[in-house]
Amino acid sequence: MTWFAPLLAAIILSAAKDPPSRSAPVALPNDNRVPAGVTVAGVRRIRLVVQRAVWHPDADDGPSLVTEVLGEEGKTPMIPAPLIRVLVGTRVDATVRNTLADTIVFFAQCGIDCRDSLFVAPGQTRALPVRTSRPGTYSYASFLYRGGHPYFESAAATQTGGAIVVDSAGAPPDRVFVIAEWIQRFDTTKVGDDERLVMTINGRMWPHTERLHLTVGDTVHWRIVDASGDTHPMHLHGFYFRVDSRGDGATDTIYSAAQRRWAVTEEPPRLGAFTLTWVPQRSGNWIFHCHKAVHMGGFQHAHLAEERVDPIRDTTHDAHTTDAEHIASGMGGLVLGIEVAPRPSAVPAAIAVSSTAPPAPVAPRRIRLLAQRLPGALGVHGYVVQGGDSAPARDSVRVPGPPIVLTRGEPVEITVVNHLDVKTGVHWHGIELDSYYDGVGGWSGAGAHLAPRIAPNDSFVVRFTPPRAGTFMYHTHNDEVRQLVLGLYGPLVVLEPGQTFDASTDHLVVIGETMSSGRRVVGVNGAAGARPMHLAAGKPHRFRLLNVLIDDDAEVSLVDSANAPLVWRAVAKDGADLPVAQRTERPARLSLGPGETVDVEIVPKPGRYALLVRGYSNVLIDVDVR
Ligand SMILES: [Cu+2]
Incomplete structure (x- = not known):
């Protein structure tokens, strides 16, 4: 999860955490709507300063961290770092002043394999070169140096990173979302995996990430920028998005019409970026999240509060929460919530996307999918499909779950039966369906009509008509880290009408x-x-x-x-x-x-x-x- 993992062994360990800075200012989350700097005689002048600040990644009144941050001189520091955004060809005069006691190293528009990093010593001010000759989406990021080595015990200063956007003339309005990662060892005297992990989008972790309010038919352009140094497969529920560009943070490739493609999950390179366009065509609640379950795990709330939680072994929080409480605490980190309102009069989409097929006037195919488990604290969980009239044995479990093979345009009704001892829910990954059946219990649906988590010995009926043939998956969307590790996932294949699945080819x-x-x-x-x-x-x-x-x-x-x-x-x-x-x-x-x-x-x-x-x-x- 950390930068330069092979280097970690070489790090000189410090005996104690950095002392808390009682006088540090409070950093604000940066929604990346307002570019930094002022334009003077055609030159964008940006004066950045690195300092330590208090940061509330969760609620404003929730637990805080003290970390390295960037801000503009004379302004409140922000996380992620100020947005550097200009029209192509604009000359940028940017500097960084380092008020820390450590050297800070910048990878600016340079990518993870940067060979042209910028070292800024304590007390020093240096120019931060920004290339603006080509439109695109880029990153800048940094980490601390102490004693001649990258110094990760301080949480690697990954909050001092942000986005660089070079606009082409006439570009449509968009939003910029910067992914960041804060890691600190619980015990800074030991090397290992015993890490506190807090991950954020535009400076906030779920459920305090920005809530996006869209209307059916809106055309949405997003720029996704990684400032964390890790990879993040960003997944949109319920819809495809068009991938319009992709870059490694140093160079960007803006796709021609022939290069564009559709995805429900796109993973930019470390410190890279991609841009997407999508049109919500069905109303309701949706999420856009990192598909690394660890990066969206609810345990991050506990880590922020300095509680050690093992997201695989600990199940205690599940039983005592309502669905609403679970949605807030059961997910964390890299999740954006999207509420799509219906549009009074339907409008044609501005870009060509497929939509859910109209309901067919035929009886749906019925499938009974059971979530079951073997005994034991870490007993295997798995799905099984009921074959005939009689239920399969309670201890029959398959990992992965059996292939569910459907036909494009053929309605299906899947009864999910929970034979676990905890709540669960099934997400139909990549399927364009109604929000209510999307599988995020306590969130999927709209308004007060939200799908519940499925309680032990309860069931939930899912209805959809797959609109396209292809390869998909189904998996739990509840306590994802634990339930995915224990086996609650399986393949979902949609065939063209008339095709049969031939396992020999x-x-x-x-x-x-x-x-x-x-x-x-x-x-x-x-x-x-x-x-x-x-x-x-x-x-x-x-x-x-x-x-x-x-x-x-x-x-x-x-x-x-x-x-x-x-x-x-x-x-x-x-x-x-x-x-x-x-x-x-x-x-x-x-x-x-x-x-x-x-x-x-x-x-x-x-x-x-x-x-x-x-x-x-x-x-x-x-x-x-x-
Ligand atoms: Cu991630």
């Missing part, structure tokens, strides 16, 4: 958490060990790759005996077919963030190959083609 590769001897490991289709695949040569095969890990990207590759990647053709992302021009052949190696699905096709030649999945642990699957 259609291969699900579900990358998710699996428990092994009380520890979580990366599993593929529920197993950390090798289970060989047998493929017929000379026929087209589709691999449907899904990542639903709680905190980690996965690299997936299909390699020959010399470890060289084969060539496959990318065909879909997040369930949406790629534009024809993007369905290109490419080396069979890709990175998949949590919440992303990718479909690839290959016509393999006879031989012995391996499907490699590299995450925080690795899985190797022999692929025998004959």
Whole structure:
């Protein structure tokens, strides 16, 4: 979760935390609506100062942190750092003054692999170069140096980062959202994972992130900027968004019409950025969040309050909260809430997006999906689909859950039965459906008509008609860290009418958490060990790759005996077919963030190959083609 993990071992440990700064000013959350600086004779002059300040990432009257922040000289400091935003070609005269006792190092418009960082010594003022020759979305970020090393015990000063936006003339209005991460070890004398984690969007953690109020038919442009140094697969519920640009923080690629594509989850590189356009077409409550469950975990509220909480083992808060309380405390960090109001008269969308198919006048297909568990404190949880009239045994559990295979345009009615001892809810990830069935208990729906969490031995009926064929997933959206680790996830495939799922040529590769001897490991289709695949040569095969890990990207590759990647053709992302021009052949190696699905096709030649999945642990699957 931290920058430059390999360097951590080299860090000289300090014996004590920094003393609290009683006289520090209070930093304000920065909603990134107002650019910093003043324009004098055509030059944007920006005077920044680094200092320590008190910060309330949760409620205004909630727990606070003292951290390094940036502000403009003479103004209240803000988190994230002031927005540097000018029209293309504008000359920028920006400086940074360092009032800290430590050197601070800036990666400004430089990306995570920055080789041109800016060191600002204590008491020093230095120019912060800003390139404005090309429109785009960029980042700036910084960390402290002490004793000749990056100094992470101070929470790495990641709040002193922000967005740099270079506008093209006539660009439509947009919003800028900056992701930041605050980490400090509970015990700063020890190296390890014992970290306090607080993650924010524009300086606030859920539920105190900005609440967005939209109306059906609005065209929305967002710039998502990572100032945290980690990767964040940002996922929108209920709708596709169009990815309009993507960059690494140093350079940006603004997509041509042919390069644009649709996604429900997009993960920019570390310190990178992307921009999106979307049009809400159904009213109700939605969320846009990081699909790393850890980054949206409710335990962050406890961490902020300096309480050690283990989000996998601790379940105590679940039983004693109402749905409304759980929505506030059960999620934290990187979640934006979006309330979409109906539009009195429907207007055509300004951009082409698919909409939920109109309800078909046929009886829905009925499915009974049970969430069950094995005994034990960390007993495996899993889904099972009821086959006939009689319920499956209470201890029948599958990880991942069985593939749910639906048909585009065919209505379905899924009764979710909770046989767990805690509340739960199922999110239909990537499906364009009504908010009420979206699976975030206590939030999905609208106004007072909110879907409940599903209580033990209760059930909830979900209705939708999948409007497009593709690869999706279903998973818990309640106490996500614990319930995903214990196995509450599965693949969801929507086929075209008339198609049938042929497991001999259609291969699900579900990358998710699996428990092994009380520890979580990366599993593929529920197993950390090798289970060989047998493929017929000379026929087209589709691999449907899904990542639903709680905190980690996965690299997936299909390699020959010399470890060289084969060539496959990318065909879909997040369930949406790629534009024809993007369905290109490419080396069979890709990175998949949590919440992303990718479909690839290959016509393999006879031989012995391996499907490699590299995450925080690795899985190797022999692929025998004959
Ligand atoms: Cu994240």
